[in-house]
Amino acid sequence: MTDSLVVMANSKVSVRNAPADIQIMYAKHLPYYFRMQDKTGPILTDKQMHSLADKLRKGEKRYDPYPLCEKNGINPKQIRRGLICDDCDRLLERKNYKVWSCRxxxxxxxxxxxxxxxDWFMLIKDTISNKECREFLQLKDKYAANYILKKLPLKQIGRSTTTHYMWDYRTSPADMKPLK
Ligand SMILES: [Zn+2]
Structure with a gap:
């Protein structure tokens, strides 16, 4: 490896009678020169690289922000109840089993x-009972809550009065689609 180097900024200049022990180079050739100086091999072998990738994959944690109240130290009792209008944030009124209206x-x-x-599953917890649904959405009776809960792709746990409906957080509640 050469310790000293004369670099010519102007590539149109040619050097005559240069001393034999000095290396002369044009600036435009410097990138190539430096690339050739790098004699260190790969830092990791292929095997080490695969092993590292494997470890990173195994250590990967899925982003799981739910339930938001618990994860953010919010008291669920502070969450507003009832169905709320997307546009004006006022409470909706129920007209019938299918339709609500905003005054x-x-x-x-x-x-x-x-x-x-x-909102319930995102904010509160991964299960909901008929009573919780009734209170959270401010529904008139258990039949209204039952109608709603049966319309959604929730896993039913338990029977009669102990029945709960569950959402699996492996899928975001935001992606929930009603059953056809
Ligand atoms: Zn409105």
Whole structure:
């Protein structure tokens, strides 16, 4: 390896009678020169690289922000109950089993319960009972809650009064789609 080097900035200049012990080079050739100086081999062998990739994959943690209240130290009791209008944040009123309406926006909202249940699973916990659904969405009776819970792709746990419905957080509640 050469310790000293004369670099010519102007490639149109040619050097005559240069001393034999001095290396002369044009600036445009410097990148190639430096690349050739790098004699260190790969830092990791292929095997080490695969092993490292494997360890990183195994140590990977899925992003799981739910339930948001628990993860963010919010008391679930502070969460507003009832179905809320997306546009004006006012409480919706139920017209029938399928339709709610907003008095302020003067519009009907279909399947408003879908967002309400998504909110529950995102905010509160991964299970909901008929009673919890009734209270959270401010529904008039257990039949209304039952209608809503059966419309969604939830896993039913237990029977009669102990029945709970569960959402698996491996899928975000935001992606929940009602059953056809
Ligand atoms: Zn509204």
């Amino acid at each position: 302020t926006c003067i519009r009907d909202v279909k399947q408003a319960y879908e967002q309400g249940i998504k």
